[in-house]
Amino acid sequence: MNSPLIQARGLIKRFGDFTAVDGIDVDVRAGEAFGFLGPNGAGKSSTMRMIGCVSPPSEGELRILGMDPRRDGPRIRARLGVCPQLDNLDTELTVRENLTTYARFFGIPRKVARARAAELLEFVQLSERADSKVDPLSGGMKRRLTIARALVNEPDLVLLDEPTTGLDPQARHLVWERLFRLKQQGVTLVLTTHYMDEAEQLCDRLVVMDGGRIVAEGSPRELIERYSTREVVELRFTTDEQGTYAEKLAGMADRIEVLPDRVLMYVADGDDALAEVHRRSLSPSSALVRRSSLEDVFLHLTGRTLVD
Amino acid sequence: MTASAYVLEYHLVNYRRTWRASALSTLVLPLLTMLGFGIGVGGYVTAGVDGVDYLDWLVPGLIASAAVQTAIGESTWPVLSYFEWLKVYFAQAAAPLRVADIVTGHLAFMLFRVLLSAGAFLLVAAFFGTLHSLWAVAVLPISALTGLAVAAPVMAYSASVTSDSYLAILMRFAVLPMSLFSGVFFPIESLGLLRWVAYVLPLWHGVDLSRAATLGVSPGWDGLWQLLYLLGWGAAGWSLAVRRFGKRLVV
Secondary structure: OOOOOEEEEEEEEEEOOEEEEEEEEEEEOOOOEEEEEOOOOOOHHHHHHHHOOOOOOOEEEEEEOOEOHHHHHHHHHOOEEEEOOOOOOOOOOEHHHHHHHHHHHOOOOHHHHHHHHHHHHHHOOOHHHOOOEOOOOOHHHHHHHHHHHHOOOOOOEEEEEOOOOOOOHHHHHHHHHHHHHHHHOOOEEEEEEOOHHHHHHHOOEEEEEEOOEEEEEEOHHHHHHHHOOOEEEEEEOOOOOOOHHHHHHOOOOOEEEEOOOOEEEEEOOHHHHHHHHHHOOOOOOEEEEEEOOHHHHHHHHHOOOOOO | OHHHHHHHHHHHHHHHOOHHHHHHHHHHHHHHHHHHHHHHHHHOOOOOEOOEOHHHHHHHHHHHHHHHHHHHHHHOHHHHHHHHOOOHHHHHHHOOOOHHHHHHHHHHHHHHHHHHHHHHHHHHHHHOOOOOOHHHHHHHHHHHHHHHHHHHHHHHHHHHOOOOHHHHHHHHHHHHHHHHOOOOOOOHHHHHHHHHHHHHOHHHHHHHHHHHHHHOOOOHHHHHHHHHHHHHHHHHHHHHHHHHHHHHHOO
8 A cells, every 4th residue: 555656776777888877766655746856967857767667777676656667668657647848749739639639548538538638728727728729838838738638647646857947937836836736636746856946845755866876865854954054144245255254254154155256154043143243243245044945955965066 | 459549540630630731732743743744745655555555554653653652751751750849759658658559550640641642643543534444442452552661661761860861861862763763654674674673662563563453454473472572561661660669769
């Protein structure tokens, strides 16, 4: 009953000499929203493709819905909903036909497919566009349609690869809200993202991947507690040499990070720390106390170097 | 089997949105070729070929050739774009379809298109009174088989390339010579050694079988071997296409 929907042990994916996924262990339980976080090239999408049964693992053990993807691909995919990173909707077809034709691939009778399409279009707020073609839809609408298509077989497990990448803030919030509703309905969500706010909003549990490995695992709260402090003080000084302040601030924070334009102090209590800064008359030109976020964890674990 | 039927159904729904544009050319093209070649060129070929009026001799070749043109048209750019631009195949691969279902369903749709254009041509040909025998209806299955013999391997080719300049190469170095040297416009006996182009490639076998059908001449045992040869191209092409599609979709 409580066996995990996804169970990976020592999962490896190689492409020639390149190892995209380098031995990861993952358990995703029914009803949870699970996230894969990481910079570009961390191995998130390769992992998702293995879970989606369109990419055979090179090594290791992978069980999905209690089945073996190497053998039971079609049977597993019948119970998955997949929302790929790039929309692959049918631009020639109408919004509704995109759902009804896709439903047929699952052997869903036409009548049921039509009813379900109507329901799902309602759910993703596209009912008014049901008979319009896909091409003129906005990015956010296309994304919602792709999500609706992933739900057409009433899946046990929905895979979302960077569900809101490239969307404007309004569109993102609408997608998040819909995904949150799905989660409340008990649908198990597995998503990849490099947006920290997305992970904090949606994920019960997540793993941070870097270079094909899992570097941290836990709930957003746990990860912040483990790898960051409760609060962060961001200080800017008028001089170009932010670095010279690092020594003066030493001992006042758990960890200090010097960036080209500001200095970050990782502390338990930001206001206390800032008061201490002022008491030592270090007088920064601006100061901001904020709660530590998953972004701090992420940057701490995967570094600030740009990955393309 | 049913899963490939779902894929075929998808392509038919898709076709419903675009068929008007292609319907006109499906009918007008045979009409123009009949008029141009048959009446125009045929006017000069007063002696006929093999004791038959040139137009009557030419028509079955044109039908087989049109079947192959349609097969090529459907198995090149659409296949490339379903991989490269529209990503249709990737969406299908995420559903509980197997690679073989995706290939077979699309191939079935291509044969449907081949049957439509061969059927339209056959109607026009009947209207011009160029069909000598009721066996002419056999042109339909022959066209489908010839279409399969071409579409399946070309599908494998299109799945192996990532840019349409490779499709242009295929057109120039394979399709064009095949159309010219497959006994569509003149008997291959006048080709000398080039005749082997006709023997090896699928089109001539389709032309020869269609000609026997519309002229009401028995193809004899050779006909059976030609059918099997076309089937062989189709089967080999299909299994190659499944492998090439697998390489792209399951990695």
